[in-house]
Amino acid sequence: MLKKLGKYMKGLGFLSLISALGMIIEAVCELALPSLANNIYETVNVATSPEQTKAYVLKMGFGMLGLAVIGLCGGLTTMKASAVVSQRFAFRLRNDVYRKISNFSFRNIDKFSTASLTTRLTNDITMLQQVVMMSLRILVRGPALLIVAAVMAVRINPKMSATLLIMLPIIIVIVALIMKFGFPMFQKMQKKVDNVNRVVQENLIGMRVVKAFVREDHEKDKFHKASDDLAKQGAMASGLIVTVMPVMMLLFNAVIVFTYYKGALSANEGVMQVGQISVFASYVVQILLNLVMISMMLLQLARGKACAERVVEVLDTEIDIVNPENAFVPTEPKGEVEFKNVSFKYDPESHGDNILENISFKAKPGQIVGIVGGTGCGKSSLVNLIPRLYDATQGEVLVDGVDVKKYDLKALREMIGVVLQKNVLFSGTIEENIRWGKKDATHEEIVAACKAAQADGFINEQPDGYNTYLAQGGLNLSGGQKQRLCIARAMIKKPKILILDDSTSAVDTATEAKIRESFYSDLKDTTVFIIAQRISSVKDADEILVVDDGKIKGIGNHDELIKTNEIYQEIYNTQQKGVLE
Structure with a gap:
């Protein structure tokens, strides 16, 4: 894991060194002050x-000043350098994680929640x-101050300094407990954060x-429960601090009291001066x-560490849909689609039934193919295999006679x-959304696509x-308006294959007929593949596939x-009966 994340520090070694040197300079200057103060005490005496x-x-x-x-200069240098290093580290890591996620297949995304x-x-x-x-x-300042302060304390009184060794086994035990119990607690805490984000x-x-369903109270209760679970887990993790801090402070005060006690005895015996006791106590x-x-x-x-494991898990996820070696890039695509004995399920490693079973058909270039069937019969799963949003478990999906698994992904989806x-x-804006289909489209092309x-x-x-500016998700538009914009976005692309997955369900039949004419x-x-619930949507198609229970019937x-x-x-009869009634 450290090796995986360590590469994001590449090129930041010099700044890290500057940060460390600045911290060491600050530590040395800070620890030199008590010694100078002791010199003043001795001079006064x-x-x-x-x-x-x-x-x-x-x-x-003036020397102390x-x-x-x-x-101060050393500290400011450290603050600046460490901030720059950490920002660049996070920038690189976040970019890589985002790039990884953007390349995930649907199956990879299904593994993690959004x-x-x-x-x-x-x-x-x-x-x-x-x-x-x-x-x-801290990990530079702490050890630096610790070592320098220990050296200074030993120079003043080696015997009294030896008493600090009793702290070492206690510190080791505390560190071991923190790493043993803290890590799993924080792992659970991050999962609780996931849950809060999901609910929100x-x-x-x-x-x-x-x-619309007046469920505000239910959602408030759901959020309260998720937030409460996070608070409880956070309290458990914070319990480590609550437990550790009093123990550390008790030891802290005990050692200080012991230092002044032994120092007073040493001063009484003439072994130490009064000023040295104060300086020694400062180092302690x-x-x-x-x-x-x-x-x-x-x-x-x-x-x-808990956060790092979660991030590395994303980086280590094997993307199951990638470009093959020597990927095929078509020079003159025609748009022929053929399924040969295709079977599919979302989790190939599971023992459950296939979503699609032994699917075979051929769509010639320029044909309009309708797909009808009951809800959940596998219509959407079928068309998702054409642009390789998922891969077939068995069989082949061919575009222009070439297996889609051999295609360059970008070329296939374009x-x-x-x-x-x-x-x-x-x-x-509406225009910016339409340009998702063709980024260099002119305004005239956009208008033509929207008219179609x-x-x-x-x-x-x-x-x-x-x-006109669209809010997130196009919330300021109706369902039918959003569907028509999405159709325009796909049509402006002038694709060789167009997949319409129940994309006119919110459009009236007259408007739908005009869209079909276009x-x-x-x-x-x-x-063109048209998935529809209404027979009227596919009635004029060159070929219609009837899908039931994952099979072509x-x-x-x-x-x-x-x-x-x-x-x-x-x-057909059910829908005609509904129309007549």
Whole structure:
């Protein structure tokens, strides 16, 4: 894990060294002050003239002030350098994690929840950033002050300094307990953070549904429970600090009292001077404070380790859909699609039933293929295999006679336009959203695509027309309007294959008929797959696939299927009955 994250510190060694040197300079200057103060005590105790004493005190005072300024400069250097190092570390790591997530297949994304990936990309990496920054400060300052203070204390009184050794086994035990119990606690705590993010995300996305069903109290209770679970887990983790700190402070005070007690006895015996007792006590305080500081930093490291494992888990995830070696890039794509004995399930390693079973058909270039069937029969899963959003478990999916697994992913997806069941629009203007289909599209091309998708009318009714700003997810549009914009976004691409996954369900039948007409006139060379619940949506298709329970139960045009296929007849008759009623 350290090796994995260590590469993000590459090139930051010089700044890290500057940070460490600045901290060491600050530590040395800070620890030199008590010795200079002791020199003043000794001078005052020696019988010298007032003028000599005043001159010496001023001299040493200015020396102490100079050391303080040098220490300040060292500290500021450390603060700046450590902040830059930690920021660059987090920037590099966050970019790599985001890049990794953006390359995830749907199956990879299914492994992690969206909330968990959000937490890992933000909260966890921010925690690692703080750990890097604090390590460059405290883990350098602490040991530096500890060593220098110990050397100074030994120089003053080696015998009394030996009493500090009793702290070492206690500190070792405390550190062991922190690492043993703190790490799993913080792992659970980060999962609780995931849960809070999930609840908030679901609530905000579904706010209209929550209000429509008057479920605000239920959502508040759900959030309260998630927040309460996080607070309880945080309290358990904080319990380590609550337990460790009193023990450390008890030892701290006991050693201070013992120091002054032994110092008083030594002064009474003439072994130590009174000024030396104060200086020695200052060094002891420094030693103890830094031991406490290091212990607290180790607690931070325990949480950092939990966050690091979660981030590395994302980085180590094997992406199951990647470009093959010598990937195929088509020069003249036609849009022919063929399925050969294709079976599919979302988790290939599971022993459950296949979502699709032994699917075989062929769609010729320029054909319009309708797909009908009951809810959950596998229609969307079938078309998701064409652009390799998932890979077939068995069999082959061919585009222009080449297995999609041999294609360059970018080249394959550039020749395919997709309008998914869930209409996804992004924050920005209508024109910017349409340009997702073709980034260099002219305004005239955008207008033409929107006219074909029957969206131009309502766009022109907007206050700013094509420059109307859409809220996140297009919340300021109706369902039918969002569907038409998504269709326009796919059509402007002029794809060789167009997949419409129930993408006109919120559009009235008259508008839907006009959109279908545009397919015939504007996309003559495009192979179009239309998944629909309504028979009227696919009635004029060149070929219709009837899917039931993951299998193709019929292939043909409307006239053929209405005569020979019982499932198609049942769907048609049910819908006709609903129309007549």
